[in-house]
Amino acid sequence: MTPEILLNRLRGMPVDAPLVFKTDEGPIGDGxxxxxxxxxxxxxxxCGTxxxxxxxxxxxLLDGEGGGHMPVGKFAGIxxxxxxxxxxxxxSPLHVEFAHENSGMRIYALGEPDFENGEVSVSLSESRxxxxxxxxxxxxNEGAACCGTGVTGSQCCQ
Known part of the structure; x- marks a missing residue:
């Protein structure tokens, strides 16, 4: 996802709906x-040079501590x-930097915005x-690994 694609997806959503980013640990704090x-x-x-x-x-994103989630229209304007x-x-390819309670920031990939139950949610999945x-x-090579003791002469992990 790119910023432009995200913006285009959000333009089809209600501008006053709260925008809630969600990780496996739960939603981003309101505010x-x-x-x-x-x-x-x-x-x-x-590692292959x-x-x-x-x-x-x-x-x-800085986790919130109250005050309501940002409306889609305000986020789209930003x-x-x-x-x-x-x-x-x-x-440019877009990722999210975020940490619940603003400690231990992680990098996330964005899912598709989804409007349900009066809010727009965007799932965030951890990267590795x-x-x-x-x-x-x-x-x-159809799934074969290049790293490890059984591989010689590859350009991997030199």
């Missing part, structure tokens, strides 16, 4: 705050204004680390 929308250009080197470049976007001011933000060469190797 949450959008601390920032970030756009980053990343250059990395993986491959250099890669990409852009990404992050939505950082995203729209951010897209207008930050070149490249609109179409991946060995990119292992994923590529498995895709090319």
């Amino acid at each position: 949450y705050h959008v601390t920032e929308l970030k756009y980053a250009r990343v250059t990395s080197i993986d 491959r250099v890669a470049e990409w852009t990404e976007a992050a939505l950082q 995203v729209s204004q951010s897209i207008g001011k930050v070149k490249g933000l609109a179409n 680390a991946h060995c990119k060469p292992a994923l590529d190797y498995a895709a090319r």
Whole structure:
């Protein structure tokens, strides 16, 4: 999901409906705050010594302590204004940075917004680390692993 896709999905929802982000641990606290929308250009080197470049976007949320969940229209306005001011933000892959009670921040992938029972909910699923060469190797070799003691001569985990 990108900020632009999220914004387009939210435009079909009632603007006054509360927007509630939900993790496996429960919903974000009402009164949450959008601390920032970030756009980053990343250059990395993986464990197979491959250099890669990409852009990404992050939505950082501060857990709330009361006062009601942010309405869809207000959140959509924040995203729209951010897209207008930050070149490249609109179409970059988006993740969420958040921690319940604002401690132990985690990275989450966004689900599709869903309107039910008078609120719009967006499920957040935890991300995990991946060995990119292992994923590529498995895709090319029908699920075989490239890391471990039985593999020699691969470009994985050098």
